[in-house]
Amino acid sequence: MSSEPSLVLEPMVRRLSYWSKLNADDRGAILDLPHRAKLLERHGYIVREGEKVSQSCVLLSGYAIRQKIVAGGARQIVAVHMKGDLVDLQNSFLGTADHSVQVLTDSQIAYIPAEALKKLAFDRPTVGMALWLDTLVDASVFREWIANVGRRDAHTRIAHLLCEFALRLKVAGLGEATEYELPMTQEQIADCTGLTPVHVNRTLKALEVEKLIERRSGRSVTIGDWRKLAAAGDFDSTYLHLHENEGALTVRTPGVRRPGRA
Amino acid sequence: MSSEPSLVLEPMVRRLSYWSKLNADDRGAILDLPHRAKLLERHGYIVREGEKVSQSCVLLSGYAIRQKIVAGGARQIVAVHMKGDLVDLQNSFLGTADHSVQVLTDSQIAYIPAEALKKLAFDRPTVGMALWLDTLVDASVFREWIANVGRRDAHTRIAHLLCEFALRLKVAGLGEATEYELPMTQEQIADCTGLTPVHVNRTLKALEVEKLIERRSGRSVTIGDWRKLAAAGDFDSTYLHLHENEGALTVRTPGVRRPGRA
DNA sequence: CGGGAGGTTGACAATCGTCAATCAGAGTGG
DNA sequence: CCACTCTGATTGACGATTGTCAACCTCCCG
Numbered sequence: 001m002s003s004e005p006s007l008v009l010e011p012m013v014r015r016l017s018y019w020s021k022l023n024a025d026d027r028g029a030i031l032d033l034p035h036r037a038k039l040l041e042r043h044g045y046i047v048r049e050g051e052k053v054s055q056s057c058v059l060l061s062g063y064a065i066r067q068k069i070v071a072g073g074a075r076q077i078v079a080v081h082m083k084g085d086l087v088d089l090q091n092s093f094l095g096t097a098d099h100s101v102q103v104l105t106d107s108q109i110a111y112i113p114a115e116a117l118k119k120l121a122f123d124r125p126t127v128g129m130a131l132w133l134d135t136l137v138d139a140s141v142f143r144e145w146i147a148n149v150g151r152r153d154a155h156t157r158i159a160h161l162l163c164e165f166a167l168r169l170k171v172a173g174l175g176e177a178t179e180y181e182l183p184m185t186q187e188q189i190a191d192c193t194g195l196t197p198v199h200v201n202r203t204l205k206a207l208e209v210e211k212l213i214e215r216r217s218g219r220s221v222t223i224g225d226w227r228k229l230a231a232a233g234d235f236d237s238t239y240l241h242l243h244e245n246e247g248a249l250t251v252r253t254p255g256v257r258r259p260g261r262a
Numbered sequence: 263m264s265s266e267p268s269l270v271l272e273p274m275v276r277r278l279s280y281w282s283k284l285n286a287d288d289r290g291a292i293l294d295l296p297h298r299a300k301l302l303e304r305h306g307y308i309v310r311e312g313e314k315v316s317q318s319c320v321l322l323s324g325y326a327i328r329q330k331i332v333a334g335g336a337r338q339i340v341a342v343h344m345k346g347d348l349v350d351l352q353n354s355f356l357g358t359a360d361h362s363v364q365v366l367t368d369s370q371i372a373y374i375p376a377e378a379l380k381k382l383a384f385d386r387p388t389v390g391m392a393l394w395l396d397t398l399v400d401a402s403v404f405r406e407w408i409a410n411v412g413r414r415d416a417h418t419r420i421a422h423l424l425c426e427f428a429l430r431l432k433v434a435g436l437g438e439a440t441e442y443e444l445p446m447t448q449e450q451i452a453d454c455t456g457l458t459p460v461h462v463n464r465t466l467k468a469l470e471v472e473k474l475i476e477r478r479s480g481r482s483v484t485i486g487d488w489r490k491l492a493a494a495g496d497f498d499s500t501y502l503h504l505h506e507n508e509g510a511l512t513v514r515t516p517g518v519r520r521p522g523r524a
Numbered sequence: 525c526g527g528g529a530g531g532t533t534g535a536c537a538a539t540c541g542t543c544a545a546t547c548a549g550a551g552t553g554g
Numbered sequence: 555c556c557a558c559t560c561t562g563a564t565t566g567a568c569g570a571t572t573g574t575c576a577a578c579c580t581c582c583c584g
Contacts, residue, residue, distance in 0.1 A: 050500070068409040071418070071496035076409040090398055098402050098501040122387040129380070132394055135401065136352055140360050142404035147330040147338040150411040150456030154540070156333070185562060194412030196541055201564060217549090234333035238312070239360040416572070447530060458573055463532060479581090525584100532579070539572080547564070554557090 005031040008110055012058045015084035018171075018243075019137075020130035029124055033117065035110040046101040046109060047088060053097050055111040057088040062107025063183040066090075067191070068099045077191040079141065080165070080184075082172050089135055093118070104183050137241050144239040149194040152234060154203045157193045159233030162213065166223060167237055171246055178226055182219040207232075267293035270372055274320045277346035280433075280505075281399075282392035291386055295379065297372040308363040308371060309350060315359050317373040319350040324369025325445040328352075329453070330361045339453040341403065342427070342446070344434050351397055355380070366445050399503050406501040411456040414496060416465045419455045421495030424475065428485060429499055433508055440488055444481040469494075 005028055013030050016022060022030075037060070040046065046057050046064060064087050066079040078099060081087045091097040092114040103109070121128035141164075148160050162182075170177035182189075186204070187197040195203075207213045212229045214222040223229050237247035267290055275292050278284060284292075299322070302308065308319050308326060326349050328341040340361060343349045353359040354376040365371070383390035403426075410422050424444075432439035444451075448466070449459040457465070469475045474491045476484040485491050499509035 066405070068405065070409055070413045074413045076413040078405045078408045090401060093395060094398055094402065094503050096500060096503070098503070099405055118391070122384065122390060125384040128384060128390075132397070133355060135394070135398060136356055139352055139397065139401040139404055140356065142401055142408060143328070143330065143340045143361055145408050146340045146404060146411060147332055149408060151330075151332045151336045151338040186564095187562075197563085198542080198565090199540055202540095205564085238358060241356050241358070241360070449530080459531085460533090460574080461572055464572095467532085527583090529582090530580085533577085535575090537572105537574070540569105541571085542569075543567090545565085548562085549560100550562105551560085552558080554555100 007031065008037050008060065009033060009035060009058060009112075011060050011084035012086065012110075014173075015086070016127065016130040016134065018130075019133040020126050022126060022130070026124055026127050029120055030127060033112050033120060035112045037108065037110045040103050040107050040109055042103065042106050044103050044107075046103065047091055047097045049097055049100045051097045052095060053088065053092045054095075054114050055088070056086065056092040056114050056117050057101070058110045058112065059083060059085050059087050059103075060108040060110055062109075063104040064101055064107060064109075065104060065188070065192075066099050066101050075191045076194065077188065078145065079138065080192065082168065082174060084172060086131070086134055089117070089131065090138065104188070140239045140241060145192075154193070154195055154199055155206060156232065156234050157195070158189065158200065158203050159207060159212065159229055160235050161189065161192055161233075162207075162221060162223070163230050163233045163235040163237075164240070166226075167240060167242070167247070171240075171242060178223045180221060182221050184219070269293065270299050270322065271295060271297060271320060271374075273322050273346035274348065274372075276435075277348070278389065278392040278396065280392075281395040282388045284388060284392070288386055288389050291382055292389060295374050295382060297374045299370065299372045302365050302369050302371055304365065304368050306365050306369075308365065309353055309359045311359055311362045313359045314357060315350065315354045316357075316376050317350070318348065318354040318376050318379050319363070320372045320374065321345060321347050321349050321365075322370040322372055324371075325366040326363055326369060326371075327366060327450070327454075328361050328363050337453045338456065339450065340407065341400065342454065344430065344436060346434060348393070348396055351379070351393065352400065366450070402501045402503060407454075416455070416457055416461055417468065418494065418496050419457070420451065420462065420465050421469060421474065421491055422497050423451065423454055423495075424469075424483060424485070425492050425495045425497040425499075426502070428488075429502060429504070429509070433502075433504060440485045442483060444483050446481070 009031050013022070013027050016030065047053055049068065059081055061083055064081045065077045067075050067077045069075055087101055121131050148157050152160065165182065166177045166180060169175045169180050186200045190197045190200045193200070208215060211224045212232055213224055240247065271293050275284070275289050278292065309315055311330065321343055323345055326343045327339045329337050329339045331337055349363050383393050410419050414422065427444065428439045428442060431437045431442050448462045452459045452462045455462065466477070470477055473486045474494055475486055502509065
């Protein structure tokens with residue numbers, strides 16, 4: 001750690017601190033990572049599917065999504081990211097991007113060479129483990145999304161998504177869990193949930209009529225009754241692997257097994 | 263490497279060698295990992311959702327699945343694993359299992375303490391990187407499954423699954439890519455694809471009528487025309503991150519973008 | 525030979541998609 | 555300040571992919 005480390009990568013430090021106790025040297029080493037900051041406009045691509053990638057990317061502000069396009073042109077969003085998230089470890093270590101990453105809003109990002117990140121990971125096991133855990137939690141969220149899209153109906157599916165955002169925004173320090181600004185259009189929600197925009201619209205309306213959520217101007221969402229919404233969304237925060245206290249909003253639904261399944 | 267390393271963990275060495283060039287010391291270190299081998303009977307659980315986990319697990323023979331149960335008892339299978347796969351890095355490093363892992367057939371497994379694995383990973387960066395890449399590829403497969411379940415119709419979805427198995431079995435050295443024994447019942451295929459067993463049955467029949475696959479006694483599947491099946495399944499092997507030559511069976515479907523998507 | 529798991533098939537229901545029109549709000553330029 | 559435009563939200567009518575229910579069949583195994 002020479003002289004004055006830039007504080008640009010601070011959100012990344014914050015994020016990784018969540019998984020491991022980092023000492024001053026660890027933090028310094030992260031802040032000292034070579035990086036290239038950039039302001040990306042709404043709808044800009046961080047990476048495109050199929051590209052060769054050698055840089056990783058941290059989201060410093062704004063929102064981003066990962067998406068895949070299937071035959072026929074339909075889109076599936078496979079993840080949503082917010083401030084501090086390492087949005088491209090996945091692609092960069094594997095060399096070829098198997099999906100695209102796009103920002104939803106004007107966003108500040110910082111590119112970090114994958115090699116530098118790799119070196120840091122193995123020079124400092126504490127940081128390395130934090131990075132690894134970060135990717136493992138991403139994977140856990142992917143699994144939950146498979147279940148969400150595969151085995152829940154539209155109503156449950158959207159309620160689940162709203163619960164996930166609520167908790168993640170709170171953990172990221174971006175707002176209250178029960179009232180937040182959803183950075184997505186209904187079409188984008190549809191692409192997260194494997195539904196159509198029309199059906200999303202109807203389902204949101206239904207959730208509002210049931211008083212599980214309220215909507216005002218723009219895309220603000222207020223959760224009327226967290227417990228009811230979590231129950232409606234079959235939401236159990238275990239998969240987010242939050243620290244004890246932060247999953248507190250959660251309702252645990254005991255897993256009822258369908259009788260007679262091998 | 264002391265005396266005679268046991269060869270029990272050989273499938274794990276083979277698997278990790280796929281991602282990094284391991285030297286003799288690396289291989290020796292892996293084989294020397296403390297482990298407890300076990301024969302698990304069909305339908306046995308390696309881990310159950312919600313349990314505390316401190317052991318990782320390697321599949322030495324047989325097949326295993328990861329699954330989640332949603333409200334109402336429906337099951338979603340989120341991954342299928344075969345010989346050599348590290349089936350529980352995901353759960354063990356995170357401490358609490360967010361999903362269950364179950365073997366489909368009688369299988370030999372070996373438990374490895376997560377701590378030992380972690381130590382190995384950071385003592386030997388080459389091995390560490392291989393382990394990390396292994397988890398990143400798992401994550402890539404999860405993403406593809408989200409897209410599969412979210413945005414493809416039943417016909418495409420099942421064709422895609424059959425293609426994935428074909429390639430993975432071949433890479434694992436478990437058979438020819440164009441003819442293999444599917445270790446799953448139709449109900450399990452349904453749980454992989456978010457469909458019902460009845461619909462899976464009809465869809466398989468349709469694939470057979472179209473001569474994309476043949477079925478004989480038991481669950482053997484023969485792929486009639488790989489290119490056609492891959493096209494029908496919108497299958498592009500990029501997401502498996504195989505080495506150049508091994509994705510050769512693949513057909514690349516150029517991503518047609520739906521017009522006018524933000 | 526009986527039992528059971530899994531595979532097949534038909535009739536019918538429903539969730540969700542498609543198509544298309546209309547509406548509301550934000551930004552832009554004259 | 556006010557048309558104009560564009561994106562996104564909303565709604566209705568209708569259609570289809572997929573689910574449900576239930577029966578029956580087939581094979582395997584003790």
